[in-house]
Amino acid sequence: xxxxxxxxxxxxxxxxxxxxxxxxxxxxxxxxxxxxxxxxxxxxxxxxxxxxxxxxxxxxxxxxxxxxxxxxxxxxxxxxxxxxxxxxxxxxxxxxxxxxxxxxxxxxxxxxxxxxxxxxxxxxxxxxxxxxxxxxxxxxxxxxxxxxxxxxxxxxxxxxxxxxxxxxxxxxxxxxxxxxxxxxxxxxxxxxxxxxxxxxxxxxxxxxxxxxxxxxxxxxxxxxxxxxxxxxxxxxxxxxxxxxxxxxxxxxxxxxxxxxxxxxxxxxxxxxxxxxxxxxxxxxxxxxxxxxxxxxxxxxxxxxxxxxxxxxxxxxxxxxxxxxxxxxxxxxxxxxxxxxxxxxxxxxxxxxxxxxxxxxxxxxxxxxx
Ligand code: B12
Ligand code: SF4
Ligand code: SF4
Numbered sequence: 138x139x140x141x142x143x144x145x146x147x148x149x150x151x152x153x154x155x156x157x158x159x160x161x162x163x164x165x166x167x168x169x170x171x172x173x174x175x176x177x178x179x180x181x182x183x184x185x186x187x188x189x190x191x192x193x194x195x196x197x198x199x200x201x202x203x204x205x206x207x208x209x210x211x212x213x214x215x216x217x218x219x220x221x222x223x224x225x226x227x228x229x230x231x232x233x234x235x236x237x238x239x240x241x242x243x244x245x246x247x248x249x250x251x252x253x254x255x256x257x258x259x260x261x262x263x264x265x266x267x268x269x270x271x272x273x274x275x276x277x278x279x280x281x282x283x284x285x286x287x288x289x290x291x292x293x294x295x296x297x298x299x300x301x302x303x304x305x306x307x308x309x310x311x312x313x314x315x316x317x318x319x320x321x322x323x324x325x326x327x328x329x330x331x332x333x334x335x336x337x338x339x340x341x342x343x344x345x346x347x348x349x350x351x352x353x354x355x356x357x358x359x360x361x362x363x364x365x366x367x368x369x370x371x372x373x374x375x376x377x378x379x380x381x382x383x384x385x386x387x388x389x390x391x392x393x394x395x396x397x398x399x400x401x402x403x404x405x406x407x408x409x410x411x412x413x414x415x416x417x418x419x420x421x422x423x424x425x426x427x428x429x430x431x432x433x434x435x436x437x438x439x440x441x442x443x444x445x446x447x448x449x450x451x452x453x454x455x456x457x458x459x460x461x462x463x464x465x466x467x468x469x470x471x472x473x474x475x476x477x478x479x480x481x482x483x484x485x486x487x488x489x490x491x492x493x494x495x496x497x498x499x500x501x502x503x504x505x506x
Contacts, residue, residue: 160340166284167339170233173280177273178419179235179331180324183308183342187223187232187334190303194220197300200369207373209382215298222299222334226291230338234301234308235277236319237270238418240327245403249396252471254429255464257452258377258401259327263423265451270294270331278333285337293332301330309342315367316355316405322348325415326406348411358408361394376402380463381455386493392466393501397432399463400452426450432471435464436479458488465491469498477502 167184174182197212197220206212218225222232241259248256260266274292281290293299302319306312310330311321320326349367356364363374372378376398379387387395406412427450438446443457452460465483468476480502483495 163338164340166281166337169284170277170281170339174235174277177276178237179273179277180238180328180416180418181236181310181321183234183305183310184339185232185234185304185308185341185344187225187229189232189307189341189344190222190300193300193303203371205369205371205373207378207382208384209372209378219298219300222304225299226334228289228336229291229334231335231341232304232308233277233333233335233339234305234310235270235274235331235333236305236310236321236324236328237266237273237331237420238324238328238416239266239420239423240325240415240418242417242424245407248429249398251429252397252467253433253473253476254397254431255400255435255467256396256398256429257427258398258403259406260329260423261400261451262428263421263426264449265453266329266423267294267296267451268449269420269422270329274331274333278335281333281335281337285335288335288337290333290335290337293334294329299332301332304332305330307344309345312345312347312349313368314347314355314409315349315353315364316359316409317368317370318406320409320411321345322411323414323416325412326409327412327415327418352410354408354410355405358404360396360402360404361391376404380459384459384490386462386490387466389497392497393470395463395466396470397467399432399435399460399467400455427452432464432468433476433479436461436468436476436483458491461486462488462490462494465494465498469494469501472502474502 171182197216201213239260245259248254271294278290278292302313305319311319314320318326356367361374361376363371365371376395380400438457440457443460447453465480468480477499480495480498483491486492
């Protein structure tokens, strides 16, 4: 199973060691675990049970039935597990949900005013969170197993068939806002999620309730109208999906709406008023490696340059071709005629989506696209 580890120590479980009050023992372990999570760098830890959100199976089914996952076929492939965390690992008794902050120290939307530069979303500015969060989850999991010998854990961040947001809401970490991401009244919305499933029965926390009220700032901020309704996203229109997940040419109708966003999008998160209360993140490795490079510099990267430049970054995952395709859409949207020659040089690129994007950019800059 991707991004999971399973460990089993060989001494007896905590309730079998003669403790007359296993509930108190579980509460003590949980409190100590929360302290260890804070020590490891997580902003918050909360606990739920694998069966806490029975409605997610139906919601996932509706999302998939409407085709809102686009080309992300992997969402449908293991949907029996994705929609039912209790079926994923029947022995699990608790799900420990963790929040890891990556709050930006700058206005993430300022770069949208610089059309000759690349807007790269905040989460991808530094090191890949999959690596950093997973390392911390494993550290925490090991700590737990030392205190609860004989028990087992699996850690998840992002790529396993687990719906992290509803579980995090059930655990009380925050609520799924109208933009569908998890936010909290004191953390804001700039945080990643990680999960530890365990056979250890820990006391569950109370779920968080929604605090969006009548606000709809995120819905109104979306450049592509990707929300068919509050709390629902059609990924096929989301710039994050289009720039990161979507293979091949992007629908020409949507290309102008990408602006200079070449990797991910932050508009709905940045619009949220709860971010006024966002806490600063302590992990400096999420910051400032890539910033906002000139489009001219990025369009000419070959495969080796691309891999060297984005080593350790989540951007590396999309490969040179999809990346340059995105850069060419941004060039087309830049209104900067001096970039036309760079696009023209890529019209015969061996990658058909790159060649098509180059052609589109040249025509658009010439005012004919
Ligand atoms: C697939 C995916 C995407 C897809 C689809 C996003 C989506 N919203 O589904 C794309 C590529 C578009 C994407 C984009 C982003 N992603 Co993403 N993504 C995921 C992933 C792998 C799965 C999400 C999923 O299961 N979607 C399926 C849908 C059906 O589930 P859902 O979003 O929870 O939808 C719920 C609502 O529709 C709800 N619902 C329906 N009707 C109603 C009605 C009411 C009243 C309510 C309350 C709810 C409700 O029911 C569904 C289930 O609860 C998760 C990691 C994980 N394994 O969970 C990361 C994850 C959600 N992504 C993350 C991030 C950071 C992003 C981006 C911000 C990155 C960026 N800057 O570009 C954007 C945000 C875009 C957005 N507004 O969602 C983080 C979010 C952290 C957080 N604080 O929530 C996650 C959790 C990764 C992580 N481990 O940190 N992502
Ligand atoms: S990430 Fe951007 S495109 Fe996607 S839903 Fe949010 S604002 Fe819309
Ligand atoms: S912008 Fe408003 S509606 Fe959207 S998540 Fe934040 S509070 Fe909720």
